[in-house]
Amino acid sequence: MPVLHNxxxxxxxxxxxxxxxxxxxxxxxxxxxxxGEPQAFRDELYTALERLKxxxxxxxxxxxxxxxxxxPQSRFAALRDHLYSIPALDGLRLNVAVDDDGKSFWVxxxxxxxxxxxxxxxxxxxxxxxxxxYIDAERFNxxxxxxxxxxxxxxxxxxxxxxHFEKAIEVPSDTFREQLPMAAGMLDQDKDKTxxxxxxxxxxxxxxxxxMLHKGFSNVYHLEGGIIHYANQIREKGLPSKFHGKxxxxxxxxxxxxxxxxxAHCHQCGKPADTHTNCINDTCHLLFIQCAECSEKYExxxxxxxxxxxxxxxxxxxxxxxxxxxGHNIFHKSKRLRPRLSDPDHTL
Ligand SMILES: [Zn+2]
Ligand SMILES: [Zn+2]
Numbered sequence: 001m002p003v004l005h006n007x008x009x010x011x012x013x014x015x016x017x018x019x020x021x022x023x024x025x026x027x028x029x030x031x032x033x034x035x036g037e038p039q040a041f042r043d044e045l046y047t048a049l050e051r052l053k054x055x056x057x058x059x060x061x062x063x064x065x066x067x068x069x070x071x072p073q074s075r076f077a078a079l080r081d082h083l084y085s086i087p088a089l090d091g092l093r094l095n096v097a098v099d100d101d102g103k104s105f106w107v108x109x110x111x112x113x114x115x116x117x118x119x120x121x122x123x124x125x126x127x128x129x130x131x132x133x134y135i136d137a138e139r140f141n142x143x144x145x146x147x148x149x150x151x152x153x154x155x156x157x158x159x160x161x162x163x164h165f166e167k168a169i170e171v172p173s174d175t176f177r178e179q180l181p182m183a184a185g186m187l188d189q190d191k192d193k194t195x196x197x198x199x200x201x202x203x204x205x206x207x208x209x210x211x212m213l214h215k216g217f218s219n220v221y222h223l224e225g226g227i228i229h230y231a232n233q234i235r236e237k238g239l240p241s242k243f244h245g246k247x248x249x250x251x252x253x254x255x256x257x258x259x260x261x262x263x264a265h266c267h268q269c270g271k272p273a274d275t276h277t278n279c280i281n282d283t284c285h286l287l288f289i290q291c292a293e294c295s296e297k298y299e300x301x302x303x304x305x306x307x308x309x310x311x312x313x314x315x316x317x318x319x320x321x322x323x324x325x326x327g328h329n330i331f332h333k334s335k336r337l338r339p340r341l342s343d344p345d346h347t348l
Pocket of ligand 2: 285302306
């Protein structure tokens with residue numbers, strides 16, 4: 001019986017990766033297609049990819065696959081050939097991360113999940129095979145100008161805030177599973193219009209497009225490869241950008257600038273700014289937008305409270321930290337209306 005998971009310590013594996021001399025290529029891909037036996041599919045994939053020294057994380061579900069992996073450069077072609085040998089994945093676009101050092105992963109994890117994107121859909125009639133039509137950057141630029149078109153941003157609020165497409169409407173919910181019924185409800189009167197959906201890499205809007213068709217919309221498109229692929233296409237083809245600002249991504253840069261426009265504001269002083277940061281107080285860790293001056297003034301904290309906290313003696317901090325679950329806070333819509341710290345009557 002082959003070993004289908006790692007038995008070496010995490011730290012050891014990381015050291016091994018760092019000791020590698022061959023550069024790695026980081027790629028991401030996803031595909032919605034029916035997988036009858038996700039566990040068997042997973043085990044076969046694990047065996048094949050481990051042989052190619054692939055690292056990363058992959059989710060497999062009945063509805064498809066979602067992967068972010070790194071592969072030694074010399075084995076990229078072999079990885080592609082293996083994936084393309086799976087009929088549903090033949091010819092699939094593999095997105096190569098441009099400025100990535102390939103050092104984000106040091107172990108291969110392939111997990112069987114209920115869904116590759118959690119959607120909260122329980123309706124057995126819902127069918128991912130019936131989804132919207134792909135649209136490329138060039139056609140997207142045309143269709144967006146049509147007055148009969150409604151452009152829908154299927155990302156989270158904090159992503160929309162720093163950059164989005166012209167005319168795009170936001171679906172104001174903090175989770176994708178809430179956004180789906182909300183989007184259908186918001187556009188209930190527009191079932192005959194052209195609906196164009198987009199997200200960061202395409203995986204969310206592809207599902208959203210299927211949901212809209214399921215809800216009786218007739219003309220639904222989704223941006224192929226999302227904003228990431230759109231940005232590459234406009235650069236390659238010299239097309240004008242209908243996207244303004246920054247594309248938020250969860251990597252160390254917390255965003256890739258698409259145009260020079262700064263469309264968001266510092267959450268502390270209100271000045272134009274679009275740099276996301278995590279509050280440096282690790283019991284808070286709030287994700288918010290902060291300008292360079294406020295970053296200095298508040299020492300990378302989201303509030304005076306957090307700033308005071310980080311200056312407490314470490315024993316006091318540790319004592320207070322007890323019982324606080326270390327959460328990953330994001331700047332939820334509900335918190336946006338929080339008074340600014342510069343307001344004179346604001347008390348913390
Ligand atoms: Zn500021
Ligand atoms: Zn904070």
